[in-house]
Amino acid sequence: MKIINEAIDLVKENIRDYGMYIALFIIMFTFNLMTNGMFMSSRNISNLLDSAGYIAVLAVGMTLVIVIRHIDLSVGYVAGFLGAIAAMLLMQQGLPVYIVIPIILVLGLVVGLFNGFLIAQLGIPAFVASLAGMLIFRGALLQVTEGTGTIIVQNASFNALGNGFIPSLAQISERHLLTLIVGLIGIIFYFYGEFKTRHDKKKYNFEVVSNSIFVLKLVFVSAIIGYITWILAGYNGFSWTVVIVLLVTMVYHFISNRTVLGRQIYAVGSNPEAAHLSGINVKKITYLVMASMSMLATLSGILYTARLQSATTTAGMLFELDAIAAAYVGGVSSAGGVGKVTGAIIGAIVMASLTNGMNLLGVGISYQYMIRGGVLAGAVIFDVITRKKGK
Amino acid sequence: MANNILEMHSITKTFPGVKALSDVNFKVEEGEIHCLIGENGAGKSTLMKVLSGVYPYGEYEGDIVYQGKVQQFNKISDSVEVGIAIIYQELALFPDLSVYENIYIGNEVKKGSVINWNQTIVKAKAMLNKVNLKVNPEVLIKDLGVGKQQLVEIAKALSKDVKLLILDEPTAALNEDDSENLLELIKQLKKQGISCIMISHKLKEVVAIADKATVLRDGQTICTLDANKGEINERTIIKHMVGREINDIYPKRPEKKIGDTVLELVNWSAYDSQLGRDVVKEASLTLRKGEIIGLAGLMGSGRTELALSIFGNPKNYKLRGDLALNGQPRKFKHTSEAIKAGIAYVTEDRKGNGLFLLQNITNNVSAAKLSGISNNGIINDNEEIKVAEYYKESLHIKASSIEQHVGKLSGGNQQKVSLGKWLFVGPNILILDEPTRGIDVGAKFEIYSVMNKLIEQGLSIIMISSELGEVLGMSDRVYVMAEGRIKGELAAAEADQEKIMELATQ
Ligand SMILES: Nc1ncnc2c1ncn2[C@@H]1O[C@H](COP(=O)(O)OP(=O)(O)OP(=O)(O)O)[C@@H](O)[C@H]1O
Ligand SMILES: [Mg+2]
Secondary structure, eight states: OHHHHHHHHHHHHTHHHHHHHHHHHHHHHHHHHHTTTSTTSHHHHHHHHHHHHHHHHHHHHHHHHHHTTOOOTTHHHHHHHHHHHHHHHHHTSOOOHHHHHHHHHHHHHHHHHHHHIIIIISOOOHHHHHHHHHHHHHHHHHHHHHTTOSEEOOOHHHHHHHHOBOOOSOEETTEEHHHHHHHHHHHHHHHHHHHHHHHHHHHTTOOOOOHHHHHHHHHHHHHHHHHHHHHHHTTTOSBHHHHHHHHHHHHHHHHHHHBHHHHHHHHHHHOHHHHHHTTOOHHHHHHHHHHHHHHHHHHHHHHHHHHHTEEOTTTTTTHHHHHHHHHHHTTOOTTSSOOOHHHHHHHHHHHHHHHHHHHHHTOOHHHHHHHHHHHHHHHHHHHHHHHHHOO | OOOEEEEEEEEEEEETTEEEEEEEEEEEETTOEEEEEESTTSSHHHHHHHHHTSSOTTSSEEEEEETTEEEOOSSHHHHHHTTEEEEOSSOOOOTTSBHHHHHTTTSOOEETTEEOHHHHHHHHHHHHHHTTOOSOTTSBGGGSOHHHHHHHHHHHHHTTOOSEEEEESTTTTOOHHHHHHHHHHHHHHHHTTOEEEEEOSOHHHHHHHOSEEEEEETTEEEEEEEGGGTOOSHHHHHHHHHSSOOOOSSOOOOOOOOOSEEEEEEEEEEEETTTTEEEEEEEEEEEETTOEEEEEEOTTSSHHHHHHHHTTOTTOOEEEEEEEETTEEOOOSSHHHHHHTTEEEEOSOIIIIIOOTTSBHHHHHHTTOGGGGEETTEEOHHHHHHHHHHHHHHTTOOOSOTTSBGGGSOHHHHHHHHHHHHHHTOOSEEEEESTTTTOOHHHHHHHHHHHHHHHHTTOEEEEEOSOHHHHHHHOSEEEEEETTEEEEEEETTTOOHHHHHHHHTO
16 A cells, blocks of 8 residues: 555656646547547557657647747748758759758758847847748748649658658567567666666765655556557568657757756756856857757758658648647746656647547537637646645 | 744754755744844854745744744644734836835725725825835836835835834845834834844844843754843854854955056946946946955945946946956957856855756856866866765865755855856956855855955955945955946045945945
């Protein structure tokens, strides 16, 4: 019984962090029941994660932007425009993929630095600066696609980023082998990380959770990783999109939690003036965060173009709002200084699950918008209430 | 027998992890000035927040009996309605609104639902008269000094027909003149039958003004002292507050080993392009190794501006003149360069620009020296925790744990976190801006002791302070500023209150 009490206390204390996971679990469970298991089928989950990918990478960047108390409304059309440029370079200039992608990402970086210049250097409110950017890139997208209309991309390796899967190597009992191996490696890394943290904490004589809770947590998390891997392995395995999103998440999670740069970002968000007086270069941080945002927007554009196998005149429309919604569902706070990268990913998956599940159930599009709006409001309300009670 | 306007019975209030008040009893007689005193984190502000409905009925245990009736305030406006007004530790005015708008905000002078602005201004003038404040009600709050802002707060309370006025450290941010004004006003209000509860760490004021004084320690009532029985004097108060006798307010100075000049300013001026004038004018000063210099002066005399202009110039003043560190001329482009050069600046406004209120103690302490807890840009969490624990211990920071958010610490403990943050930087020159504002006597003594220890280790300290006692008690030399200029320099032996005030008001 002691374990259960300790577990309950742990959840209560960290309800803000766990709340989202619990919500996601409930949503998935409910949809699965209502669709007679169709929702959690290999094919659907694979499809769901792929459809969440291009919003998820945006949400990661957006979370950091909101953490430093700014906003970036231009990301949607930056994604659309640079996606179209990528398509043109591939199809009209005939450049190979491995040259096009770096070029596009650098262009994204330049766009972001320009946003940073407007916001950090000239002090223009981010809302206005990025609204201007949104209009400009919308126009630019129309401009480049005006002559050609939709640009069809016929490049297998580029399109694989949005539709392809990692190679299988071999199938064992109908399951995708490499996916299983990657999942296993993931679990091993997770174990290693947890054991190391615990070991270090003990070395410093800090408090750690009891052994049974520790084991429970290990089993629980690896079961989830294992289960998802197992499901995906039953279809085509990990898609390249999922791999890219995972990489982006890991890099950003590491930066925001474990590095000096991450600390500085959160400090700037918490209190810019105090950060400045603590010797933190607020301008530099603003530049970096805005640049990273636009670069992720470019990545989002690549994923989206690859997924559609074409660049359209309306690509990127409303991405920014989906990304902002995902970030807020993921627990970011507009007051600054609060919000997690992993939260943004969960937020994006929650929103994608709602769309996907409701589509499976044949819910009308009008109700879909209302329900998603309700979930967004509910998530923020939950966040505000639990924050008041916190430490 | 006199009437009690207020009786609080067995009040208990807990926060996650802390029992801020346990079984507190507190009585205030009609028409008296009752001081509430105690160490930082004793629970004074919390008790007043319970009384005024910030923590609504149901979030605490115990009874509030006000004017003979048990009250259950569910929100702040409930307590305002029965004539209780509270003025918080941090001022709650709107800087960009005018004086009259501030006085009547939330209590507008209306006809139907339309505000009558002319009437408002007339009434506001009457209120300002009551608090002896001669300003045009149409000026903006941000253009007034802190002392005057404080009076506006009181005018605002009076406009609501207050019977019990609560002041949480009203003089913490005021200079001596403004403080005296304020205390005078409180006495006047008492004559008009308004009862007053005042929280203060300035014991001199308490002695001067209190009819009664209740001492809290660790969330419990220790005793209530009565001026008529001659119980209110500094010694008695301190004894009850800290639970032991403190004989010297200022610890003995270690033997002085004053060395070479570490910082020198020559004809140093700072031009603020927003204000369009020089905020520091041709200041020249020297600071030597192992020395504490006091920077005295009135509010707005340019002391904070001088400190900022040395500390990497975060406000982007246009600087003229020369700054030399250890004899080398230096120019800092950013605060980070000043920090690297060994300068640390503990701000006066710890909530506004000193701390990260939504972050925990750990992250606050490490914020100015992330390199000290990281390797190649990667943070070592455990090292960081160790550092935070060290400062929590050595500075006696009262908190449920180092995980506690700094915004929820009591004022004095926030100040200690701020100090810990800058000590961790390991500076050679420490600039302290009002280091003991809002800090209890025990903690003040601790901070003074820390300062002495730092001096012994060869640091040099510039202490900006509006408390003359502290300037005189701690400094080796005193510079007095007025209107951006250094008006004079006094050696410890020749300095006294009169001489400082004379220079400061020249
Ligand atoms: N919202 C809160 N959440 C958690 N703990 C709190 C909260 N507010 C106050 N505390 C804790 O309650 C205790 C009493 O705090 P309080 O602010 O009443 O002290 P105080 O006597 O006013 O001190 P000071 O003189 O420093 O202002 C402290 O330990 C503080 O950390
Ligand atoms: Mg207080």
